[in-house]
Amino acid sequence: MTDLNNDTHKGSSLLYLRDDKLKETLNNFFLVYKNFENQILENASDNHLGIADIRCILVILLYPGITFNELIIRLGITKQSLNRVLKILIDEKMVIQEINKKDKRMKNLFLSSESKKIINDLVNPTIKEISSAFQKSGSEAVSGFNQTFSNLIDKTK
Numbered sequence: 001m002t003d004l005n006n007d008t009h010k011g012s013s014l015l016y017l018r019d020d021k022l023k024e025t026l027n028n029f030f031l032v033y034k035n036f037e038n039q040i041l042e043n044a045s046d047n048h049l050g051i052a053d054i055r056c057i058l059v060i061l062l063y064p065g066i067t068f069n070e071l072i073i074r075l076g077i078t079k080q081s082l083n084r085v086l087k088i089l090i091d092e093k094m095v096i097q098e099i100n101k102k103d104k105r106m107k108n109l110f111l112s113s114e115s116k117k118i119i120n121d122l123v124n125p126t127i128k129e130i131s132s133a134f135q136k137s138g139s140e141a142v143s144g145f146n147q148t149f150s151n152l153i154d155k156t157k
Contacts, residue, residue, distance in 0.1 A: 036126050053088070056075065056086065057118075060111050061116060064110050065109070067100070068086070068106075095112070096109070097110075
């Protein structure tokens with residue numbers, strides 16, 4: 001039997017790279033994103049947080065001490081949009097600004113202990129769902145998935 005995914009086979013194409021399969025994958029990305037967004041926002045309604053607030057808090061959690069400009073790049077949003085979100089988070093004492101020790105013009109961003117707890121409570125159900133899916137898929141599939149995401153993210157920078 002011939003392996004159709006083997007590109008050494010003359011005239012064969014990689015089945016997973018067919019246009020219909022790629023469009024199906026794109027649609028699946030949208031569905032997964034919407035599912036995760038809805039799940040997190042449903043849990044966030046008590047805290048009056050929107051998806052922009054949650055993404056901002058999550059990135060600061062992942063990169064404590066991140067600067068404003070670095071945060072703009074990581075979130076892929078405008079200065080105006082980040083200013084609007086960050087002002088509220090700082091006023092609510094969820095994000096703490098500290099003057100950079102090396103460059104006094106810069107400020108590093110950190111989360112308050114309260115916001116760390118809130119973000120962990122918000123994302124833990126989604127994290128468990130991702131973990132379960134990864135466990136079912138196996139390490140090779142997860143490695144390939146992560147490599148694919150990494151390749152997609154690198155293309156957007």
